[in-house]
Amino acid sequence: MADMVALSLAIASTIMAATGMLFFKKAAGAKKTFFSREFFIGGFLFVLGTILMILALKREELSLVFPITSLTYIWVMIFSKIHLNEKINKWKILSVVFIAIGIILAVQ
Amino acid sequence: MVLAMKNEALVVIATLFTAAAQLSFKLGANAQGVYIGPFPVNITVIAGFLAYGIAAMLFLFALRGGQLSVLYPIWSLSFVWVFLVSSLLLKETVTPLNWAGILLIMAGVSLVGRGAKNG
Numbered sequence A: 001m002a003d004m005v006a007l008s009l010a011i012a013s014t015i016m017a018a019t020g021m022l023f024f025k026k027a028a029g030a031k032k033t034f035f036s037r038e039f040f041i042g043g044f045l046f047v048l049g050t051i052l053m054i055l056a057l058k059r060e061e062l063s064l065v066f067p068i069t070s071l072t073y074i075w076v077m078i079f080s081k082i083h084l085n086e087k088i089n090k091w092k093i094l095s096v097v098f099i100a101i102g103i104i105l106a107v108q
Numbered sequence B: 001m002v003l004a005m006k007n008e009a010l011v012v013i014a015t016l017f018t019a020a021a022q023l024s025f026k027l028g029a030n031a032q033g034v035y036i037g038p039f040p041v042n043i044t045v046i047a048g049f050l051a052y053g054i055a056a057m058l059f060l061f062a063l064r065g066g067q068l069s070v071l072y073p074i075w076s077l078s079f080v081w082v083f084l085v086s087s088l089l090l091k092e093t094v095t096p097l098n099w100a101g102i103l104l105i106m107a108g109v110s111l112v113g114r115g116a117k118n119g
Helices: A004-029 A037-059 A062-084 A090-106 B007-028 B043-065 B068-089 B096-117
Strands: B034-036 B039-041
Touching: A004 A037, A004 A062, A004 B043, A004 B068, A037 A062, A062 A090, A062 B068, A090 B068, A090 B096, B007 B043, B007 B068, B039 B043, B043 B068, B068 B096
Parallel strands: none
Antiparallel strands: B034 B039
């Protein structure tokens, strides 16, 4: 049975990373990108997400934890549609599916 | 010059920097030198952080004109570069299934370019 704390940490990590990326996109659109509030929030979330992932990897095998990072690509797609009004088409969906399966296979 | 490059190309270059950073951390993690508690402070690790910084900058430049849902999937290439170096240069064990996964990731990244054109 996989370590549930590790998996939870990993899932939380992916949500943070994806939210961080959302803020990065907002920062890119802001004046003075690298000094904007969005940049610091995004950076903070990304770093926090990375720390959670490292903690997850300390508790559980890479081959189990790493595939969870695939979720980040799915969150980003969803967040982009909801918060950035980006259009989702079959190519974007297919690319995320390929990448997710690819990541899972690459660490087995 | 940075602004003249396509956004996708900027992110691909950024992934090379991220991969270099991760390899730097791997090499520098247990290297000889100064330690602050458990954290190594050496030129390799510092170079890794700089590389991450450059990668982040390039990504933000790319995000100015590009869609997040198109550019973010390209980040999976960072994993591909690290895998290639680990398997080919560092001679770490990989299986055919691992290679299949890498090919799938690359296929996924090339598909996302089409996603950009179709809105």
